Amino acid sequence: MHVPGIVFASEALLASAAEDRALDQVANVAHLPGIVEASFAMPDIHWGYGFPIGGVAATDVAAGGVVSPGGVGFDICCGVRLLRSALSEADFRAHRDGIMDQLDRRIPRGLGKGAIASRALLVDVLERGAHAALEAGFGTERDLDRCEEHGRSAGADASSISERALLRGGGQLGSLGAGNHFLEVQVVDRVVDPAAAKAFGLVEGAVTVMIHCGSRGLGHQTCTDHLRTMGAAMARHGISVPDRQLACVPVGSAEGRSYLAAMAAAANFAWANRHILAHEAREAFAAGSGIALSDLEMDLVYDVAHNLAKVEVHHVEGTPKELCVHRKGATRAFGPGHDALPEDLRRVGQPVLVPGSMGTASWVLRGVEGNPAFGSAAHGAGRVMSRKQAQRTESGRQVRADLESGGISVRPGSVKLLSEEAPYAYKDVDAVAEVCERAGLAARVARLRPLGVVKG
């Protein structure tokens, strides 16, 4: 190990992480060439592949630090987008079935294709992300300002995306996917930090919409392609790692540059994907409620990635350095004053979106000064139970009945798969948010309670 492993957790959260192999994975990541300070893990840490889910590692670019596709994951730029609205919970309940039916109709999910089939738009999206989707008629100009990277990852090269990746996922633009991806209608249940909530546009009792998805098959194939290339190139760079999923090369190498260009293009697909889905959600709310879009005030609070590697400047032992920061199941969480934030949020800090499970709650946090993990925080509740165990515990039908008896309307892509994502399969998101705050990773702003769930 080149650096120590540091896990931010309470005793209870650490106990669940210690039950599987997540801590071994923290140790494995500490072997990456050029890693600085520590192999970090967020409070929602759990067993992944290569990196743990919740893993953060930064490598020193100038010192031959590496980039590892395993530190990004297959779902490149998977992330979360949150919209606010002018609707109250009562307003939503009055139009609930209409809105949920419209969402059901307009949000493609499961294995199916997306809403966008144009190859020309696809190539533009790979180069320019959400900017291309905006020009094609989706979303608003303001959306771009409230998106990490302004919805466009720098250095993207559409030609670095393989034909195989285009064939696999090119037709999936504008789709949610399946697994743990979702669109959730929520209500602001509790505001903890009124000033930050006001800056984010969040009002207690108001309805929000959260969207969780990524780069679909295009991203999955891009990661697969580059892992193979890097695996073969490691010996040439004199690199060995304890897990082949941690295959890596120096950031400045030809293979490293090629991966980062392809990763950025796949990230642009993901930014655009969430941008398009948010547009469809707005249209669904308007059509389902009969309320004019302008009166719904469904503004974007923020959009954050939680599977990405980016070159950022951070201080290491007092010296500013260019670092390749990998966040695998971890959210960027920049504090007040950071120039990457939109001007109106710069005094407050970046919104950090932490989805929980579909039956409990989600949190909006904000970035704080002095974050000890390269400006990173948790990305969700974190699983505590395998999918197989979750399916054995309750049937999908029972999970749906439980949710609906709790006032949560459900539109599943597959009823059977609901049980895999049941609330009992996840850690306590309130505990994760609290540990984030106590560890100085991010501060709590508002708790969101689910009212409706659209699942893949």
Add this chain to the structure above:
Amino acid sequence: MASYDEIDHTADTGLTVRAATLPELLSAAAEGMFRLMYGEVPSTDRRIVFTVPDEPPVDLLYDVLAELLWRSEAEDLAVGHVEVVSVGAGYRVEATGASTADVELVGPPIKAVTWHDLVCERRDAGWFARVIFDV
């Protein structure tokens, strides 16, 4: 006789596979991978055929599964049956199944085959494999 078992992985999923021969192991691993997603798949005339070169067993397992996963999504095939046979300096893979529109997901779609903990080796009198999938 080949067999496979699902691995209880916290976030993802995986298989352990046992078979008498390497081609049987590859067939069982591939069928198991798709069984996790689709359960039983009816046979139709839809098929995928490709060959992979001979290489170390762990790389061979990875390449057969990754290629099948890519082709199944690009060519819209929910795979039900897979046959792998040794041919010259490689292996011929033939998969049959049905359109994904005609089957129901019983598990989350598999995004990728991972290298994490990947094993494919002779063990006891036969062959053993372990593979984790990202879902």
